[in-house]
Amino acid sequence: MLLPQTKEREYRFKLALRMGLPIFALVIAFIFHTFVSNYGNLNASMYIEAVFLLFISIYFIFYLIYSGFEVKITDNVTKTFTREYLYKYLIKELHNKKTYTLILLSVNNLNDINKLYGIKNGDKVLGEVVLWIAKYFKEADINNFPLGHLKGGDFIIGLEGKKEKYMTLLDLFCLKSNEFKVGDIEVKISAAISDSNYSQELDYLIEHLFEIQNRKKVTKEEEINPNELESLVINAIKERNILLMKQDVFEKESLAFRECFVKLKGEDSKFIHPKTYIKVINKLSLGVDFDLLVLEEILQKSVENKIFHAINILPTSLRNDKFLFRVKELFKEYGTLNLIFVLSEFEYYSHTKRYNNILHSLKKLGIKIAIDRLGSIHTSFLYLRELDIDIVRFDSYYSNDEKLKKNFNIVDGFVIMAHEKGVKTWIKNIQTQQSYELVKKLKSDYVQGKYLSDLEQR
Numbered sequence: 001m002l003l004p005q006t007k008e009r010e011y012r013f014k015l016a017l018r019m020g021l022p023i024f025a026l027v028i029a030f031i032f033h034t035f036v037s038n039y040g041n042l043n044a045s046m047y048i049e050a051v052f053l054l055f056i057s058i059y060f061i062f063y064l065i066y067s068g069f070e071v072k073i074t075d076n077v078t079k080t081f082t083r084e085y086l087y088k089y090l091i092k093e094l095h096n097k098k099t100y101t102l103i104l105l106s107v108n109n110l111n112d113i114n115k116l117y118g119i120k121n122g123d124k125v126l127g128e129v130v131l132w133i134a135k136y137f138k139e140a141d142i143n144n145f146p147l148g149h150l151k152g153g154d155f156i157i158g159l160e161g162k163k164e165k166y167m168t169l170l171d172l173f174c175l176k177s178n179e180f181k182v183g184d185i186e187v188k189i190s191a192a193i194s195d196s197n198y199s200q201e202l203d204y205l206i207e208h209l210f211e212i213q214n215r216k217k218v219t220k221e222e223e224i225n226p227n228e229l230e231s232l233v234i235n236a237i238k239e240r241n242i243l244l245m246k247q248d249v250f251e252k253e254s255l256a257f258r259e260c261f262v263k264l265k266g267e268d269s270k271f272i273h274p275k276t277y278i279k280v281i282n283k284l285s286l287g288v289d290f291d292l293l294v295l296e297e298i299l300q301k302s303v304e305n306k307i308f309h310a311i312n313i314l315p316t317s318l319r320n321d322k323f324l325f326r327v328k329e330l331f332k333e334y335g336t337l338n339l340i341f342v343l344s345e346f347e348y349y350s351h352t353k354r355y356n357n358i359l360h361s362l363k364k365l366g367i368k369i370a371i372d373r374l375g376s377i378h379t380s381f382l383y384l385r386e387l388d389i390d391i392v393r394f395d396s397y398y399s400n401d402e403k404l405k406k407n408f409n410i411v412d413g414f415v416i417m418a419h420e421k422g423v424k425t426w427i428k429n430i431q432t433q434q435s436y437e438l439v440k441k442l443k444s445d446y447v448q449g450k451y452l453s454d455l456e457q458r
Contacts, residue, residue, distance in 0.1 A: 002134055003144045004074045004081045011073055022060055026053050075149040077123045078130045086148025090158050090202050093146070101163045101195040103170060104209035105133060107153030108188040117185055126153065128182045129189070133157070136176070140169055156206065163195040199226050211279070224276070232266045233280045237290055241265035244297055248453035249310065249426070249446050256446055257308035257340060259428075261455065262294050274312075282314075291317040292326050299334050310340035310370065318343065319358060327365065336366035340391065344372035348379045352386045359388055370426065374414060375407075384418065391424045391446070399429035399449065404438050415442050 073085045081089060094100050107113075107129055114122040130147065133155070137145060146158040159166055170191055177189040192213040199205050204226040224232075236242065243263040249256050263271040281290050291313050298309050317323045318341065331337055341362065349355055359369050368390040374380045376395030384392050398404050398411050415425050427439050430449030439447050 002079065002130070003146060004148070005079055006144075007073055007081075026056070078126050078149045078155075080130055080155065081146060081148035083148060083150055086146065086150070086156060087202060089146050089148075090156070093158055093160075094196055094200055094202060094205075097160050097196075099160075099162050099196055101159045101161060101166055101193065102205050102209060103157040103159065103166065104150075104192045104206070104213060105129075105155045105157065106190050106213065108190050109186070110153035113185060113187075121182075121185065125182045125185060125187055129153075129180075129187060130155070132180060136173055150206070156209075161195075162197070163193045166193060201226070207279075207283075229272075229276070230280055230284065232272060233264060233277050233286070234284070236264035236266065236272065236277075237281075237286060237293060240293060240297070242294065242297060243271060244294075244301065245455050246309070247448060247455045249428075249448040250452055251446055255307070257310055259310040259342075259448065260294070260298055262312075287314040288317045288320050288323045290314075291323060295327070295330070295339075298339070299330060299337070302338075306338060308338045308340055308368065310342055312372075313341045313343060315343050315345045315349065318362075319349070319355070324358065324361070327362070327367075331365040338366060340368045340370050342370045342372050342393065343383075344377070345379055346377060348382055356388050363388075363390075375411065384421070384423065389423055391426050392418050393426040393428060394444075396429045399427065399431070399435060401432055401434045401438075404435055408438065408442070412442055415444055 072082055074080060075082050080086075090100075090102070107125065110122060110125070113125055126149075133147065137143075137157075142159065146156075148156050150156050170193055174189070174191050177187075177191075180187050180189065190213055192209045194205055194208050194212065196205070198208055208226070241264065243265055245261045245263070246258040247261070248258055261274075263273055264277050266272050281287055294311060295313075298311060302309055327337070362369065369387075370391035370393055371380050371383045371387070371389050372393045373395040374384060374392045376397055380392070383389065392414075394411060394414070398407060404411065418425050424445035425442075426446035426448070427442070427444045428448040430436050430439060430447055430451050432451060435449075436447065436451055
């Protein structure tokens with residue numbers, strides 16, 4: 001039996017005990033009072049007291065039962081801890097244990113399973129995955145560990161000790177999971193592991209697990225204490241401490257525009273890179289403030305330079321009224337804005353009519369719109385199809401010599417498609433002559449990379 005099920009039984013028993021004890025105490029008190037006050041001579045007061053106590057007991061029972069429904073320890077589908085109870089449990093464990101490890105296990109194709117086989121089969125898969133996890137850890141002599149359902153196909157396991165103790169075990173688990181099926185349903189499972197050496201706060205630990213799972217590799221910079229990282233990002237934006245770097249982008253062999261790259265300045269002259277600070281900016285809802293800061297910095301340093309500058313803008317900022325209002329103010333202050341807003345997002349924004357209206361208003365200010373990561377993110381293709389954009393940039397996957405050569409016809413097809421729509425194409429990260437020669441054959445409008453121009457602080 002899983003620990004969550006054991007805890008559920010304990011909880012129900014304690015609740016029943018709490019319900020029974022007051023009633024038992026009231027009955028004893030009633031009997032004692034009756035015998036002491038009316039021994040051998042029971043009168044009408046006995047009945048009044050009995051009715052009074054009966055009503056109190058019934059009310060108390062119903063109150064406890066109603067309150068009991070508000071507290072749920074286990075998830076109905078998976079029979080693991082609910083997220084609410086899991087958080088309470090793990091917070092105590094992190095507080096009481098010197099070192100504590102969390103493991104994230106995810107059923108990556110749950111949405112596909114639900115679509116292909118139905119939600120009931122999806123629920124069945126989750127239940128079977130939980131049983132399989134419990135069996136695997138039991139065979140490794142790990143029992144009574146907290147296992148909770150976080151969301152969708154994501155589960156969290158808590159184990160005492162450092163993560164190094166469980167790394168080999170988890171690697172073997174991932175290998176075995178490649179062969180795991182529920183009937184004829186293929187189940188794809190991935191895992192990530194971290195421990196309290198990263199952070200003692202549960203929210204940060206769980207966020208870190210998802211980052212590890214998504215990126216697979218975690219750089220040393222990403223190991224910055226999350227509390228410290230948030231403070232560094234907030235202070236850098238507040239104090240406007242940013243490092244602005246640029247790289248030339250060419251059309252044929254002539255300079256077309258420059259792309260801007262931004263790092264935040266931390267303490268001791270250390271820099272925070274975009275992959276690290278973007279997640280904090282999104283979490284703290286600082287996207288608009290950050291984008292406006294960068295935009296103003298570029299305009300101030302390039303006011304006498306009429307060349308266009310490309311800058312990555314969060315799509316959420318672009319759809320924010322505060323951001324749009326400030327951009328229009330900057331237009332009045334600087335005149336035509338020689339800017340290219342580069343947009344990239346995983347989630348498709350379906351209100352394309354409103355989106356196009358926003359893009360048209362920006363174009364009137366002299367701003368061009370570019371969509372990033374074509375050929376990698378499905379959203380980019382949909383935006384190429386539906387939005388009135390000026391430029392589309394290919395994902396850096398196609399910048400590699402081998403990948404570009406192998407997928408030449410695919411990229412060529414995208415180039416033709418974009419040109420048919422009046423949209424220019426842009427390929428970045430070109431680092432070798434071989435890649436450059438292939439790009440010229442593609443007839444891509446814009447080319448960028450270390451082979452053509454180094455990244456410089458300007």
